[in-house]
Amino acid sequence: MSALSSLYPQPLWQWFAQICAIPHPSKHEHALSQHIQAWARDKGLSVLEDKVGNLIIKKPATTGFENRKTVVIQAHLDMVPQKNADKVHDFTKDPIEAYVDGDWVKANGTTLGADNGIGMASALAILGSSEIKHGPLEVLLTIDEEAGMTGAFGVEPGMLQAEILINTDSEQEGEIYMGCAGGVDAEFTVPAQWQAPAGGVTAFTLSLTGLKGGHSGVNIHLGRGNANKLLARFLADKAAVLQLAVVAFNGGSLRNAIPREASVTLTVPAAKLALLQQAVAEFEALLQFELAAVEPALKLSLAEVATPTQVLTPAAQSTLINLLNVCPNGVMRMSDEVAGVTETSLNMGVITTKDNSVQVLCLIRSLIDSGREQVQSMLGSLAQLAGAEVKFSGAYPGWKPNPDSPVMAIVNQTYKDIYHKDPVIMVIHAGLECGLFKKPYPDMDMVSIGPTIRFPHGPDEMVNITTVGQYWELLLAVLERIPARS
Known part of the structure; x- marks a missing residue:
């Protein structure tokens, strides 16, 4: 894990190493949830665990950004437990054996949990930073996304004050997702x-x-x-x-x-x-x-x-x-x-x-x-x-695309400004939780971004290190560009 912690950006990878060390397959997220709650309270952050087990952590705006729209960064706590037949591993007890292979992070014979552990790590790293500029911030970590979306189904009106949601569960750098499949x-x-x-x-x-x-x-x-x-x-x-x-x-x-x-x-x-x-x-x-x-x-x-x-x-x-x-x-x-x-x-x-x-x-x-x-x-x-x-x-439900989404326009322009090329605006054939959030929060403006993750849900799962850095830079730049409340 020490090899992970030295990667860029260090705050994100240090959190991902901690996430790998604590078993968290679907329906067994309690230990990781308790670890995060204890850390957040020690940081003086507001922490709420709702009745189904989702976590909502709130952080005030940094100086000068108090009038910006509130943003919720969203990820899910659980990971898919898959292993090779010859691998001895108990996902409810054993840590993920992550390692660096060139420009990729992989796991030894099991799923890695980069889906959605990288997104979760990015949200927690932002919560822990005193240097990143952002408006009022909420982090929503849902349970059981991979085995039924129990957490997303349980999100209720009034839990969140944010006008904008950034979902971190996409799996291709350079693509911005504005819709997804239902199932x-x-x-x-x-x-x-x-x-x-x-x-x-x-x-x-x-x-x-x-x-x-x-x-x-x-x-x-x-x-x-x-x-x-x-x-x-x-x-x-x-x-x-x-x-x-x-x-x-x-x-x-x-x-x-x-x-x-x-x-x-x-x-x-x-x-x-x-x-x-x-x-x-x-x-x-x-x-x-x-x-x-x-x-x-x-x-x-x-x-x-x-x-x-x-x-x-x-x-x-x-x-x-x-x-x-x-x-x-x-x-x-x-x-x-x-x-x-x-x-x-x-x-x-x-x-x-x-x-x-x-x-x-x-x-x-x-x-x-x-x-x-x-x-x-x-x-x-x-x-x-x-x-x-x-x-x-x-x-x-699926997440119906909104080509006129203001936050999508911000992410699109920010990506162009940083990388001097156009991102691809996409709809993903996967069950992002955004569609479920639209029921309690029909007016919330949503977008989904993430690094490049190959072969999620299988033991060949890997995440590209360079694109994690790119995703991180994009996320921070977007937070800094969130407009003022009207």
């Missing part, structure tokens, strides 16, 4: 009926590993493999001909992360074992050919396991395989209004086999409500055809 969770419950396995069979676990995964919004258009969908494809092609019986199908760990790994436990007649091994090798070669450019490390493996006491009935197995194979996944439509931006997408994120059912958790994202509703209708029809159940929950 909804879709959970299939596929009935599971069981029977005793046939005689003369051997049991194996077929595992698909080595995929890149990544953010199910930001990375969904890159054509990366979805481990759940790829194993379902194999079963749809080979289960009947090889007389495979499914014992369990499990894959992915988060609805908002493209699944990097999945496994299916199955039985195969002894006479078909050589054919199964051949089929696995051929399918691996096929995927390596199809996905060579995006998934160079994918691997299929068979491991013998104890013979199970039960397998899915043929009817239940057929329903499950067909549902998984036909379920939409990936980009559904690109935006006509914003070039290069995904409009609507679906991620089949998590499959879990239980005693009486198999649960399939997906995340639908869309820039427009009608796009989200269309995919919900498709999944409803699929569930009806399959005799399964699908429930939709946790819907959150």
Whole structure:
């Protein structure tokens, strides 16, 4: 961590090192929250923890800036907990092992938490500074952004006095975000009926590993493999001909992360074992050919396991395989209004086999409500055809772009003045919390900026050091340019 603390800007990186040292996966942010609260009170700052666990920290304006509009800098406390299969790490107990690799900060076998730890660190560094010029300042740190936006849903009217909100959860330097996708969770419950396995069979676990995964919004258009969908494809092609019986199908760990790994436990007649091994090798070669450019490390493996006491009935197995194979996944439509931006997408994120059912958790994202509703209708029809159940929950709105946003104009001009080039004004296919803040604060002017973060929501996550410095300089310059209250 000492290597991080020496990077520029030091106040930001010193805070990020502290954040990495305190476990804070989604729904386990308490220790980090308590650390921040104790620090803020020691600094003499006003601290409020609301009823859901969000933190609001307030700091008076610096001398000469008392009449400026109040600004809230916003970040989320939690991080996505993802690790490589061979990495021993408990996200609720173990610190993130961050290290410097050239112009990047990475983590050893886990997600880094630069999403949104860098933004949080920048806000805290500003709160702790006596030299940075700014008007009245509020910092809002929300909980549980990555696993349901519980904190953003809980923000109430009157908690904030700010007229302007700067969200720090964007992930590309040189881009200014003025809108984002909304989303909804879709959970299939596929009935599971069981029977005793046939005689003369051997049991194996077929595992698909080595995929890149990544953010199910930001990375969904890159054509990366979805481990759940790829194993379902194999079963749809080979289960009947090889007389495979499914014992369990499990894959992915988060609805908002493209699944990097999945496994299916199955039985195969002894006479078909050589054919199964051949089929696995051929399918691996096929995927390596199809996905060579995006998934160079994918691997299929068979491991013998104890013979199970039960397998899915043929009817239940057929329903499950067909549902998984036909379920939409990936980009559904690109935006006509914003070039290069995904409009609507679906991620089949998590499959879990239980005693009486198999649960399939997906995340639908869309820039427009009608796009989200269309995919919900498709999944409803699929569930009806399959005799399964699908429930939709946790819907959150998108953040409608405002091309006339005054704060966006300030950020745009400030960026031009500092770097002598135009930034890109963007809409992001991800669930920034800004859309939810618009309900209690409909008149709040919002913008989102951040440094360059690659591969968030996966163990390959990294943040570019140079762009952290650029983001910091831009943020401070924007704060100094906030206009006076009218």
